[in-house]
Amino acid sequence: MRPGKPLMAGRMGDAAMLGLPGNPVSAMVCGRLFLVPMLEKMLGLGEAPEPLHQAPLGADLGPNGPRQHYMRARLEQGRITAAESQDSSLLTVLAAADALLVRPPHDPARKAGDMMDFLPL
Structure with missing residues (x-):
């Protein structure tokens, strides 16, 4: 991952x-x-993992590599948009994110409007 x-x-x-x-x-x-x-x-609050949510993609994305990628993203006006830079050293990107856009391994390039999985933060 x-x-x-x-x-x-x-x-x-x-x-x-x-x-x-x-x-x-x-x-x-x-x-x-x-x-x-x-x-x-x-804490006894349940055993099922939180289900993934879905939203249309706000901007095109290139193909994903061989690892599942949890991209810092923003959910705005019902669309999920990944931050331009996903460098893990950028804390400002993390601070601005309110969701993790989930990309499976080898996910192909995606177009704006494609439905994408995400986890809210």
């Missing part, structure tokens, strides 16, 4: 462990995808 490495999950005795990446953007994405569901299960 991208961003989101390195990630560690395991058990030490009866304790569950989750080691998040040191990069803030990677840590936030992994926290949203792995830590939140883990804590919800521990």
